[in-house]
Amino acid sequence: MNSTKVGPRTVVTLIIVGVLLIVGGFLISQATPLIFPVEASAEARQIDQLFRIALLIGGAIFLLVQGLLAYSVWRFRARAGDLSDGPNIHGNTTLEIVWTAIPAVIVVVLTVLSYSVWTSIQSVKPDEQAVEVQGARFNWAFTYSTPDPRDSSKTLSFKSTELHTYIGRPVRLEMRTQDVIHSFWVPAMRIKQDVIPGRVTEYRFTPVEAAGETYPARYPIQCAELCGAEHGNMIAWVVVHQTEDDYTAWFNQEVDKVLNPPADPVVRGEGILASQVYPCHTCHVLNTETLQWAGNVGPALNGVGDRAAGPRSTATGLSAADYLYQSIHEPNAYLAPGFGPLMPQLNIPECETRSIVAYLCTLTSSGQPACTVELPPECGAGAPPEATPEATAEGTPESSFDPSAPPSGEGASNPTPEATAPAADVTAEATAAP
Numbered sequence: 001m002n003s004t005k006v007g008p009r010t011v012v013t014l015i016i017v018g019v020l021l022i023v024g025g026f027l028i029s030q031a032t033p034l035i036f037p038v039e040a041s042a043e044a045r046q047i048d049q050l051f052r053i054a055l056l057i058g059g060a061i062f063l064l065v066q067g068l069l070a071y072s073v074w075r076f077r078a079r080a081g082d083l084s085d086g087p088n089i090h091g092n093t094t095l096e097i098v099w100t101a102i103p104a105v106i107v108v109v110l111t112v113l114s115y116s117v118w119t120s121i122q123s124v125k126p127d128e129q130a131v132e133v134q135g136a137r138f139n140w141a142f143t144y145s146t147p148d149p150r151d152s153s154k155t156l157s158f159k160s161t162e163l164h165t166y167i168g169r170p171v172r173l174e175m176r177t178q179d180v181i182h183s184f185w186v187p188a189m190r191i192k193q194d195v196i197p198g199r200v201t202e203y204r205f206t207p208v209e210a211a212g213e214t215y216p217a218r219y220p221i222q223c224a225e226l227c228g229a230e231h232g233n234m235i236a237w238v239v240v241h242q243t244e245d246d247y248t249a250w251f252n253q254e255v256d257k258v259l260n261p262p263a264d265p266v267v268r269g270e271g272i273l274a275s276q277v278y279p280c281h282t283c284h285v286l287n288t289e290t291l292q293w294a295g296n297v298g299p300a301l302n303g304v305g306d307r308a309a310g311p312r313s314t315a316t317g318l319s320a321a322d323y324l325y326q327s328i329h330e331p332n333a334y335l336a337p338g339f340g341p342l343m344p345q346l347n348i349p350e351c352e353t354r355s356i357v358a359y360l361c362t363l364t365s366s367g368q369p370a371c372t373v374e375l376p377p378e379c380g381a382g383a384p385p386e387a388t389p390e391a392t393a394e395g396t397p398e399s400s401f402d403p404s405a406p407p408s409g410e411g412a413s414n415p416t417p418e419a420t421a422p423a424a425d426v427t428a429e430a431t432a433a434p
């Protein structure tokens with residue numbers, strides 16, 4: 001074996017190479033994050049810092065391996081006319097110990113650092129703002145709760161299609177899915193968290209002021225788990241306000257909408273659908289003066305009032321309004337011909353469901369409503385807060401629309417396992433509207 005002594009020249013060379021590797025790794029670790037989105041949360045800074053350390057180590061190893069490769073190719077290349085084999089070298093205990101020990105130390109260091117960042121992100125922060133996140137094929141919705149100004153023993157909640165918060169306020173996300181697995185990905189916050197059927201997932205982040213940003217700042221949320229035909233359009237926004245006052249102004253405006261809903265259930269129902277807090281628009285087709293939906297999974301809703309009063313009523317034995325109510329609350333109790341059991345139970349509160357039914361009744365070819373819905377006093381302006389159905393991941397609230405209507409099978413109190421059909425089914429069902 002080789003018995004070369006390590007002379008001072010070799011030591012100097014090794015030191016120079018070591019310094020060059022570290023400098024090269026450092027440059028890689030500083031240059032790569034330049035292509036990242038802004039760091040809009042405290043956690044983004046922690047994660048990027050950890051990533052820079054990993055890049056520094058990884059960059060140095062990359063340069064070492066590629067450098068040795070290039071050096072070997074040049075230094076030990078075959079000379080003209082040399083057809084002999086190279087020397088058969090094996091066994092170097094020192095080398096084997098070194099190349100086992102160094103990676104082991106690196107892995108342990110990275111594990112400890114990663115664990116400490118993870119526990120810091122997941123630790124409970126003071127004065128957290130709790131926001132419920134619901135993923136459904138194919139939208140994100142956020143539910144905010146606050147003591148009801150009319151009766152402080154009760155809770156008033158409202159939904160938004162945007163996740164609003166402000167700089168410096170820690171946010172705790174309580175995340176659920178209505179159907180299949182989705183992934184809540186906010187690049188600017190460095191959040192990527194799956195939501196899983198039957199589970200509530202918690203995630204925390206604290207927005208920070210990002211350099212050069214104008215406020216309110218908007219950061220995209222994208223679903224990062226293939227969940228069906230409209231997966232690519234499952235996009236929402238985080239809106240970060242600059243101050244608590246700006247945020248409160250938005251919040252109060254939303255609360256006001258809940259306290260003073262339109263008196264006409266048709267107007268109210270249309271408003272709920274237009275707000276897109278429920279994912280109806282991502283699957284159904286609808287063309288009216290105010291709503292243009294181009295979903296490709298569910299039946300078209302133009303003329304649904306006529307169909308509810310005609311063939312659907314005959315098929316189900318329900319009145320038009322009861323049929324429409326059932327199609328929202330127990331979507332799989334009766335399937336429109338040509339469509340599979342893909343619609344999830346969306347846990348839409350009672351007054352909202354009735355308002356949506358009132359609006360759907362008006363979708364007729366003649367423009368004359370096929371049915372009408374009276375909202376009970378508890379759904380009106382100034383009414384006490386409505387009990388929101390428990391937003392469990394798979395539970396289904398009891399429906400109580402018309403006690404005189406015939407019972408409609410087991411759907412009312414059972415979860416709908418069909419709602420978790422694999423994403424591949426979606427495209428198979430994407431046929432034309434009836």
Ligand code: CUA
Nearest residue numbers: 223225227231
């Ligand atoms: Cu939800 Cu992809």
